[in-house]
Amino acid sequence: MSPDRQHDGPVKRGVIVIGGVASGLVCAAECGKRGRSVLVLDHAKRPCSKVLISGGGRCNFTNLNVTGDHYLSANPHFCRSALARFTPRDMLALMEKHKVAYYEKEAGQLFCVKSSRELAAMLGRECAGAGVEIKLECGITGVRKEAGFIVATDQGTCISDSLVIATGSLSYPDLGASGFGHALARKFGLAVTELRPALVPFLFAKHDQKIFRGLAGISLDAAVACAGRRFRGNILFTHQGLSGPAILQASSYWEKETTIRIDLLPDRDLAALFASERRSKMELRTLLGRYFPRRFSETWCGLFVQSKPINQYSDKELRLIEEMLHSWELVPNGTEGYNRAEVTAGGVDTKGISSKTMEAKNVAGLYFIGEVLDVTGHLGGYNLHWAWASAHAAGEYA
Numbered sequence: 001m002s003p004d005r006q007h008d009g010p011v012k013r014g015v016i017v018i019g020g021v022a023s024g025l026v027c028a029a030e031c032g033k034r035g036r037s038v039l040v041l042d043h044a045k046r047p048c049s050k051v052l053i054s055g056g057g058r059c060n061f062t063n064l065n066v067t068g069d070h071y072l073s074a075n076p077h078f079c080r081s082a083l084a085r086f087t088p089r090d091m092l093a094l095m096e097k098h099k100v101a102y103y104e105k106e107a108g109q110l111f112c113v114k115s116s117r118e119l120a121a122m123l124g125r126e127c128a129g130a131g132v133e134i135k136l137e138c139g140i141t142g143v144r145k146e147a148g149f150i151v152a153t154d155q156g157t158c159i160s161d162s163l164v165i166a167t168g169s170l171s172y173p174d175l176g177a178s179g180f181g182h183a184l185a186r187k188f189g190l191a192v193t194e195l196r197p198a199l200v201p202f203l204f205a206k207h208d209q210k211i212f213r214g215l216a217g218i219s220l221d222a223a224v225a226c227a228g229r230r231f232r233g234n235i236l237f238t239h240q241g242l243s244g245p246a247i248l249q250a251s252s253y254w255e256k257e258t259t260i261r262i263d264l265l266p267d268r269d270l271a272a273l274f275a276s277e278r279r280s281k282m283e284l285r286t287l288l289g290r291y292f293p294r295r296f297s298e299t300w301c302g303l304f305v306q307s308k309p310i311n312q313y314s315d316k317e318l319r320l321i322e323e324m325l326h327s328w329e330l331v332p333n334g335t336e337g338y339n340r341a342e343v344t345a346g347g348v349d350t351k352g353i354s355s356k357t358m359e360a361k362n363v364a365g366l367y368f369i370g371e372v373l374d375v376t377g378h379l380g381g382y383n384l385h386w387a388w389a390s391a392h393a394a395g396e397y398a
């Protein structure tokens with residue numbers, strides 16, 4: 001009989017972590033290293049599914065430029081303490097210890113050279129080395145607190161002194177995402193801020209879908225402005241709307257009926273270009289073809305302006321074309337929702353959580369880490385870094 005099982009009674013552990021992917025496994029390993037007995041419970045069939053598919057299978061696991069400014073939260077300062085105590089360098093030290101090769105793709109974004117499987121295996125080894133027990137396909141049927149936490153599951157009841165909630169948020173329900181963490185927070189008297197899909201493609205209104213169908217598959221370097229933020233990067237026309245890094249970033253700030261503005265030629269002074277070509281007999285679509293894929297310039301001219309030689313446009317027409325290209329205004333009809341959102345903006349209100357330990361201020365021993373909290377990173381490795389950093393913070397105390 002296990003020493004932790006009293007007769008046929010519940011399994012007793014120092015720490016139970018619910019959710020065994022990014023934040024859950026790091027926190028479990030940290031607690032185990034402190035000599036705590038740790039049990040991780042997850043209802044998923046396979047471990048680490050989100051890490052495995054992240055970054056297109058190579059996992060953009062951190063970003064060298066991590067600062068608090070890369071996160072959205074009702075309290076933008078909340079994440080700073082944990083980020084300061086677990087930096088990208090700390091994550092790299094872990095990768096190097098396990099000989100997982102990584103590379104910098106762009107602007108500080110670090111990816112696995114081979115596959116995110118290596119990173120998932122690394123987390124597994126860290127947990128095994130710290131004596132962490134992991135139970136998969138384990139449905140949680142109830143949680144209550146008496147002297148300790150009593151977690152009822154479809155595999156029996158477990159008791160612990162500390163309970164860590166690492167169940168992520170609503171994005172990608174196919175991979176096990178659920179609102180469990182939010183519901184549990186509410187049950188224990190904590191507030192949850194408004195939730196919405198983030199880092200998610202936009203949908204065109206039906207009428208625009210028809211208009212832009214011909215552009216599907218085209219990717220352009222652009223700048224997207226939304227709610228006072230501006231993101232530079234690629235945008236991608238899809239059959240339903242717009243995607244691509246700059247669009248995903250803007251989506252995290254988007255609220256219903258907000259206009260987004262897209263600068264389709266962010267590095268070009270179009271006024272100067274038109275002035276220099278003022279007497280030219282070159283057609284507009286040919287001139288724009290210097291900067292855009294041909295299919296785009298032809299379709300765009302077909303949709304918005306009749307292409308003719310530059311010297312045949314009036315100054316007013318050229319100013320209008322300039323404005324249309326530098327400030328294309330669009331009101332998305334919505335987003336592709338949680339099924340396609342990399343993350344969920346909003347979460348457990350950080351007002352009720354200690355930024356040092358991630359412990360609930362009103363319930364001793366109850367911790368929330370990772371995406372379940374109201375801390376949402378920009379695209380580029382910031383969300384996984386938050387998972388590691390918040391897990392590390394809680395792992396020092398849980």
Ligand SMILES: Cc1cc2nc3c(=O)[nH]c(=O)nc-3n(C[C@H](O)[C@H](O)[C@H](O)COP(=O)(O)OP(=O)(O)OC[C@H]3O[C@@H](n4cnc5c(N)ncnc54)[C@H](O)[C@@H]3O)c2cc1C
Nearest residue numbers: 019021023043054055060167168176180370371381383384
């Ligand atoms: C397609 C995609 C690609 C991404 N790529 C990147 C990237 O490259 N870089 C980056 O920084 N971020 C990326 N992200 C975001 C990142 O994966 C998440 O922010 C991060 O995994 C959150 O970690 P977490 O530990 O909080 O939760 P998760 O990793 O979501 O883990 C939560 C776990 O809790 C379990 N769980 C949920 N509910 C229950 C329940 N009721 N009972 C038991 N278990 C439960 C789930 O099965 C899951 O295993 C990506 C996300 C997606 C969807």
